[in-house]
Amino acid sequence: RNRAWSQAQFLGTALDIAENLPAEAFLINLCRNRYHFMLVFAAGLIRQKSTLLPPSGLEETVAGIIREYPSTRVITDMDEGFNSVPTTDIRSLENGSSPIRSGPLVPAFDASQPAAIAFTSGSTGKPRPHPKSWGSLAITAQLLGDRFMPARMETIVATVPSQHMYGLEMTILMALQSGATLYLGQPFYPKDIQSALSIAEHTLLVSTPVHLRAVMGGQLEYPALAGVISATAPLADSLAQQVETGMQCAVEEIYGCTEGGSIATRRTLDGPTWTLLDTMKLHEDSGVVILNAP
Numbered sequence: 081r082n083r084a085w086s087q088a089q090f091l092g093t094a095l096d097i098a099e100n101l102p103a104e105a106f107l108i109n110l111c112r113n114r115y116h117f118m119l120v121f122a123a124g125l126i127r128q129k130s131t132l133l134p135p136s137g138l139e140e141t142v143a144g145i146i147r148e149y150p151s152t153r154v155i156t157d158m159d160e161g162f163n164s165v166p167t168t169d170i171r172s173l174e175n176g177s178s179p180i181r182s183g184p185l186v187p188a189f190d191a192s193q194p195a196a197i198a199f200t201s202g203s204t205g206k207p208r209p210h211p212k213s214w215g216s217l218a219i220t221a222q223l224l225g226d227r228f229m230p231a232r233m234e235t236i237v238a239t240v241p242s243q244h245m246y247g248l249e250m251t252i253l254m255a256l257q258s259g260a261t262l263y264l265g266q267p268f269y270p271k272d273i274q275s276a277l278s279i280a281e282h283t284l285l286v287s288t289p290v291h292l293r294a295v296m297g298g299q300l301e302y303p304a305l306a307g308v309i310s311a312t313a314p315l316a317d318s319l320a321q322q323v324e325t326g327m328q329c330a331v332e333e334i335y336g337c338t339e340g341g342s343i344a345t346r347r348t349l350d351g352p353t354w355t356l357l358d359t360m361k362l363h364e365d366s367g368v369v370i371l372n373a374p
Contacts, residue, residue: 082279084261085115090122091185093174098123100173104153106197108132108142109243111157115264116170117242118252120155123173125195125214126187133198133243135207139165145199145207191215198245198338210339218257219374220341221249223357225258227345228284228332232259234306237276238286239267245338246311250286260284270295278303285327288312289319296322304328310348311336320348340371 097119101107107124109131111117124131132152134145139162146152146165154167161167189195195214199207225232236254240247255262261280267273273295277283285308287295292310295302296319305327310320311334320331335354336342344354356362360373 088185090115090119091187094119094122095126095185095187097170097173098126101127101129102153102168104129104151106130106132106149106152108134108145108152108154110137110142110154110167111170111242112266113157113264114238114242114251114262114266116157118255118262120170121252122256125189125193128193130194130211131196133196133245133248135199135201137241137243139163141202141207148209149197189214191218196248198248200338212341216341216373217249217253220357221253221257223359224249224334224342225254225260226358228307228309229254229258229260231282233282234284235261235263235280235282236284236286237263237265237267237273237279239273239291240286240288240312241266245341246334246336247286249336249342250309250311250334270298270300274300274302277305282306284309289315292323293319296326302327307332309334311342315348317348324349340373343371343373 101123107120107129109117109120111120121131132145132149134141142154143165154165155170156167157170191214193214194211195217196212198210198212236251238247238251242248242252251262254260263276263279265276267276277285284306287310289310307329308323308327308331310331315333323331330347332345332347334342335344343360344356346354360371363370
């Protein structure tokens with residue numbers, strides 16, 4: 081609704097929420113509003129609580145994760161709750177005034193501080209945990225920012241949830257590390273996506289082949305964008321060409337996985353070759369390919 085939050089307001093509110101977080105050691109952040117998600121994620125870092133990233137927000141999945149990590153509290157901004165899992169509404173943790181505090185605002189975290197635990201999808205068995213340090217998440221976000229946002233002027237609009245590694249890196253962490261502005265919604269239908277993309281200039285759309293196919297399948301016109309990023313599945317050349325023509329920008333893909341996060345990128349129409357993020361290296365050892373990253 082055309083309301084903007086400043087860095088100072090965000091940091092003041094995050095510090096406020098951190099003081100009111102429940103005592104549990106882990107958080108499961110199911111906030112749909114991306115600003116709420118970012119506040120809870122930052123508050124968890126301030127209180128040295130790791131955020132668990134379940135492969136889905138289904139109650140059964142969340143309950144299964146909590147059985148493995150019993151000292152866990154679910155934070156949400158949804159009115160509908162779970163029957164078997166206790167939740168806390170983020171709105172009960174805010175004082176409602178978005179305080180702007182005096183003095184040093186930006187907290188510093190040790191690079192080795194545990195920040196999140198991502199889980200594989202479980203499609204080949206029980207979801208497996210992959211701990212992420214603050215340093216690994218922050219540096220990857222900086223490398224992605226260097227690759228996709230050299231001007232540091234973009235507004236990020238994403239159709240993907242913040243709870244997945246792709247969404248976490250390309251929305252929450254890119255905004256925190258690369259000076260971008262983050263759009264708080266998660267538009268789903270083409271008309272909603274069109275409206276979100278029209279809010280600001282220099283917009284970067286973070287999406288998937290499924291969403292891009294739906295967007296290009298109608299008769300809607302879209303504003304010229306700073307760029308379009310796609311991941312989660314291979315992007316067809318024909319669809320990439322449609323998007324580049326319709327949105328007057330380059331379409332790039334990310335190669336990554338839950339275990340390693342984002343690893344490499346390519347402009348789809350330039351061919352099949354991937355370019356590793358800066359400072360990352362691959363080597364083969366006894367038939368196994370090893371990724372080395374800072």
